[in-house]
Amino acid sequence: MVKTFKIDLISDTSSKPTAGMRQAIANADVGDEQRGEDPSVIALCERSADLLGKEAALFLPSGTMCNQIALAVHCRPGDEIIASDTAHILTLEGAGAAVFAGSFINGIACDNGIFNRDQLMAALRKPSIKSPKARVVAIEQTTNRGGGAIWPLENIRDIAEIAHANEMVVHMDGARLLNAVVASGISAQDFCKPCDTTWLDLSKGLGCPVGGVLAGSKDFIDEALVWKFRLGGAMRQAGIVAAAGLYALDHHVERLAEDHDNAKLLADTLNGLEGFELTQPRVETNLIFFSVEKTGKTARDISEHLLEYGIRIGVEDQYGMRAVTHLDVSCDDIAFVCKTLKSLFG
Numbered sequence: 001m002v003k004t005f006k007i008d009l010i011s012d013t014s015s016k017p018t019a020g021m022r023q024a025i026a027n028a029d030v031g032d033e034q035r036g037e038d039p040s041v042i043a044l045c046e047r048s049a050d051l052l053g054k055e056a057a058l059f060l061p062s063g064t065m066c067n068q069i070a071l072a073v074h075c076r077p078g079d080e081i082i083a084s085d086t087a088h089i090l091t092l093e094g095a096g097a098a099v100f101a102g103s104f105i106n107g108i109a110c111d112n113g114i115f116n117r118d119q120l121m122a123a124l125r126k127p128s129i130k131s132p133k134a135r136v137v138a139i140e141q142t143t144n145r146g147g148g149a150i151w152p153l154e155n156i157r158d159i160a161e162i163a164h165a166n167e168m169v170v171h172m173d174g175a176r177l178l179n180a181v182v183a184s185g186i187s188a189q190d191f192c193k194p195c196d197t198t199w200l201d202l203s204k205g206l207g208c209p210v211g212g213v214l215a216g217s218k219d220f221i222d223e224a225l226v227w228k229f230r231l232g233g234a235m236r237q238a239g240i241v242a243a244a245g246l247y248a249l250d251h252h253v254e255r256l257a258e259d260h261d262n263a264k265l266l267a268d269t270l271n272g273l274e275g276f277e278l279t280q281p282r283v284e285t286n287l288i289f290f291s292v293e294k295t296g297k298t299a300r301d302i303s304e305h306l307l308e309y310g311i312r313i314g315v316e317d318q319y320g321m322r323a324v325t326h327l328d329v330s331c332d333d334i335a336f337v338c339k340t341l342k343s344l345f346g
């Protein structure tokens with residue numbers, strides 16, 4: 001039997017479609033997506049391209065496929081991809097860059113998953129017939145394992161300037177781009193402008209059941225479409241899920257601010273507990289990473305203890321934990337989590 005949790009902070013992917021979203025799904029206009037005949041998919045792609053300030057967009061089953069297809073289009077076998085050493089493409093995608101793009105990822109050690117122009121310059125190799133050719137600089141907005149940190153716009157522009165001067169492209173993993181937009185007040189278009197390609201995840205903070213939208217130039221999307229078919233990502237009446245995406249763009253973007261407020265409240269409580277320590281002290285969006293090492297207990301002990309109260313928080317490693325706020329975690333839920341934490345560990 002699948003266990004249920006009253007309050008599930010393991011990931012923003014655990015949010016379930018709301019009643020309004022289910023209604024939008026039920027009413028979706030659909031057609032054969034593979035033939036380019038699904039009106040809801042077409043509408044979602046047009047809307048996403050606009051939102052991200054790109055010529056074209058492509059609906060895909062997952063964020064991972066958005067990353068993998070982008071890298072496969074950008075790279076040739078033997079190429080190098082530069083990213084943070086905590087990047088999702090490096091740590092959590094089954095070495096897909098090696099499999100599909102025939103390329104390897106050079107991970108830069110940096111704080112919060114964000115590197116600066118000097119760190120990027122240091123990662124560039126002297127051009128030589130014997131050296132790998134760096135083709136892509138990949139960044140994550142927000143940084144997942146970097147603690148939900150927001151790449152400052154100036155920093156993205158700096159990185160892009162160097163990348164473009166060195167015949168590289170910039171790919172932005174936008175799994176939580178809209179969290180960055182809502183938290184910073186900077187538009188998605190502004191964040192995406194220095195980047196050649198980017199994508200949005202519909203199944204994270206936006207609360208859809210599945211899906212991601214990849215965006216870039218018309219030529220890039222034409223090539224990405226070939227990969228979509230090749231990998232089996234071309235679907236049929238996919239409007240059923242695209243309709244959820246359209247609904248989310250109307251109803252679930254502004255509310256991300258509540259998730260950020262809830263994350264800050266929870267972080268403040270964690271900060272005050274004996275032996276708990278925030279590993280990424282600046283909580284800018286909806287991800288909170290913390291260590292319980294100084295409690296003398298392991299992350300697993302703490303997590304199991306909290307499960308007795310219906311609260312699930314993710315175990316990262318022996319002492320590290322991650323809590324994520326989202327659509328299905330209310331203000332009252334966070335108050336209950338904070339109260340429970342204080343009574344158990346305060």
Ligand SMILES: *Cc1c(COP(=O)(O)O)cnc(C)c1O
Nearest residue numbers: 062063064088140144173175201
């Ligand atoms: C979740 C996530 C992905 C992958 O998205 P899926 O839709 O789960 O495949 C990629 N990058 C980052 C930063 C993520 O958090």
